[in-house]
Amino acid sequence: MTNRIRDIRKAKGLTLADLAAACTPPTTAQTIGRLETGMRQLSLGWMNRIAAALEIEPASLMRAESGAPAQVVAQLGAGGPEALSAPREALLPNALSPQDGPAPLVLEVTASVGEYRPGDLVWLRRLDPADTAGAINRDCLVPRSGGRFAFGRLIDRKGTLVGLLPPGAGQKQVVVDDPAWVAVAFMLVRTL
Template sequence: MITRIREVRRAKKMTLQEVADQCIPPTTPQTVGRLETGTRTVSVGWLNRIAKALGVEAADLVRLPERDDLPIAALLGPDGAHAPRREALALPPAVEAGMIAVRVEAGIGDYRAGDEIWCRRLAPDAFSQAMNRDVLLPRPAGRFVFGRLIGREAPAGESGGKLHLLPLGSGQRQTVITDPPWAAVAVRLVRPL
């Protein structure tokens, strides 16, 4: 089996030691290196352990003949575009459990028509993770509100509370939503050029 463990590890900017430490149970960096180079056989169990440590699906670690890889040709930085020092591959976006998407039909704020905003759902006790980020909140009767979470008022020791959202459009007033059952924080922008 031809694996892409090394390419995915490098794309995630992780060292052999970091991957070894993230494995459950932990392993050694030498073992991860042997799995990368093929000097040790990669079983399904090892593939699943390494995938979990890297935060990807096991299928992302296997070269499939019917799936083309997307090589990274250049790196763009403040000094312009330059070739990568070693071969690298772009990882396709992976959908995590519990994710939802918002499709932008008309440009508003920083978003353009045709954009897709991938969001991770959060329970009320995790709302603080979305502070100063764009969120989608449910409203009654199948409606939603989308905006920048700029404040949260929660009684001591309780989750939820009042969430203060700044709308994306100019001239709109701040919205306050009380005790939403969930929030979805924007984590990825998919934009056709």
């Protein structure tokens, strides 16, 4: 088994120093580097500390030697595609989700609606309804009575009322009173 600390750290945009400082208690960038490269053994204690700092499940830090993972080999920027100095593992969306709190939700798109195409998978993170200020103007899924849902751009939050603008053209605002949760979209997975 090899570890995926470097791949997950880079996917989250963290430096060695950032990850070292996020550990509880903080450690050094050199120690994190040694754990990443295998120069220092990754004990269960270290796995738990690093996973907590990365906000992922500890098991996500390990990968089996069998089956080669997908690799990120290039980056596309304004100047065109550029090769990476060394390929790194491409992570699945669930490896980037926080370890605490509810599991991510996925909304499957079956018809073209607004910017969404059939086959799209919209990954959502549940929020407490009181913490939705950061989700304003982002696509959200909200439970309604009778096992139904409302989906759209979160445009209003007043008291217990949540206002959504559906993604389809010409649709009216949907208002949900006192939802149990609001799930904000954080990733779109689209096959080509």
